[in-house]
Amino acid sequence: xxxxxxxxxxxxxxxxxxxxxxxxxxxxxxxxxxxxxxxxxxxxxxxxxxxxxxxxxxxxxxxxxxxxxxxxxxxxxxxxxxxxxxxxxxxxxxxxxxxxxxxxxxxxxxxxxxxxxxxxxxxxxxxxxxxxxxxxxxxxxxxxxxxxxxxxxxxxxxxxxxxxxxxxxxxx
Numbered sequence: 106x107x108x109x110x111x112x113x114x115x116x117x118x119x120x121x122x123x124x125x126x127x128x129x130x131x132x133x134x135x136x137x138x139x140x141x142x143x144x145x146x147x148x149x150x151x152x153x154x155x156x157x158x159x160x161x162x163x164x165x166x167x168x169x170x171x172x173x174x175x176x177x178x179x180x181x182x183x184x185x186x187x188x189x190x191x192x193x194x195x196x197x198x199x200x201x202x203x204x205x206x207x208x209x210x211x212x213x214x215x216x217x218x219x220x221x222x223x224x225x226x227x228x229x230x231x232x233x234x235x236x237x238x239x240x241x242x243x244x245x246x247x248x249x250x251x252x253x254x255x256x257x258x259x260x261x262x263x264x265x266x267x268x269x270x271x272x273x274x275x276x277x
Contacts, residue, residue, distance in 0.1 A: 152237035162225045170218035174211045181207040
C-alpha cells in the first residue's frame with residue numbers, strides 16, 4: 106500500500122517536472138493530459154483485457170478516482186512544501202501529519218472506487234486493471250529517464266536515473 110502511494114506521488118511529481126522540461130526544451134513535445142488519458146486507456150484496455158463496453162463504463166470512474174487523488178496529492182505536496190528554512194518542529198510535524206492524512210484519504214478513495222469498478226468488472230478484471238495501472242506507471246517513469254544516463258546500455262539503477270542521496274552518481 107505504501108509503495109502504491111509513493112508511486113502515485115512520484116508519478117504526479119514526475120509528470121509535472123517532465124511537462125515543464127518538455128515545454129522548455131521543445132514546444133512540439135509538451136505534455137498533453139488528453140494524450141496521457143488516451144494512452145492510459147489504450148494500455149489498460151489491452152493489458153486488462155477489457156471489452157469496449159467494459160472500457161466505456163470503467164474509464165469515467167477511473168478518471169473520477171484519479172482526479173480526487175490528484176487533488177489530495179497536490180494538497181499533500183503543498184503541505185510538504187510549506188516548511189522552509191527556519192520552520193519550527195511543530196510546523197514540520199503539522200506538514201507530515203497533513204500529508205500522511207491525505208495519503209490515507211487516497212487509499213480510502215481507492216478502496217471505494219475499486220468496489221465501484223467491481224460493479225463494471227469481475228474481480229479478476231479489477232485485479233488486471235490494478236496490475237495494468239502499475240505497469241503503465243512504470244513505463245511512464247522509464248520514458249522520463251534522461252537518455253544520456255542510458256548511453257552505455259547498462260540498465261542498472263545508477264544508469265536509469267536513480268541517484269544515491271549523497272551524490273555518488275553525480276556527473277554521470
